[in-house]
Structure formats: structure tokens, C-alpha cells
Amino acid sequence: MLRIILGGKKMKEDVFYGKGMVHVRKDYPDIFKAVVELNEAAYSGKVLDYRTQKLIAVGITAAASDDRAMKKQMMSALKEFDITRDEIVDVLRVVFLTAGNPPFVKAMKILYDLTE
Secondary structure (H helix, E strand, O other), X not given: OOEEEEOOEEEEHHHHOOOOHHXXXXXXXXXXXXXXXHHHHHOXXXXXXXXXXXXXXXXXXXXXXXXXXXXXXXXXXXXXXXXXXXXXXXXXXXXXXXXXXXXXXXXXXXXXXXXX
């Protein structure tokens, strides 16, 4: 399995990219390289560390109500960064305020499914 190191953290391909990127890596290495470079630029950590950026990613996917992306971001946060359920709930409080009840409730369900 491909492992990418970003911000001092190793990220597994299925968490970082999604399963479809295996084909892009093999058949279109120029596109794959561009995706890796874009990710490295986005997660450069010039002021915010990668852990904080991961919490932001959790909030963005939750606000967008993207079940699949939300689950992957939360799994990564919990496993790769040792982010606690309470820290994610703090992020989801802001989601509730800015995006409303439906995304908040959906995110809480996913979080509890992952942590119970």
C-alpha cells in the first residue's frame, strides 16, 4: 500500500486519496504527481499544524454533509492524529452554528458510530 508522508504524518492511500487514485497513479503519473503536490501545498503548515488542519477538514466535510468524506476525515483524525471525540464535537458545534442541524446531526451519528 502506498504511504505518503505529509506534515510529519504518514497517510494511507485509502484515507488520503481514495481507492480510485490507484489507477491514476499507475496510468496517469503526471496527474497523480499534481495531486500530491497540491496536497503538500495545502497542508504546508506555515502557521497551523497538520493536526489543526485535519480538524478544519472534519468541519468542512461535516458542513457539506458528505457522509463518505466525513467518515474518512474522522477516521483519519481519530487514528492518525489521536484526536479525541470531544475535540471533534467542538468542531461540530461550529458546524451546527454555521451549517445547521441536519449536517450536525449526521456528523454526530457518524462520529458515534466510529467511537462506540
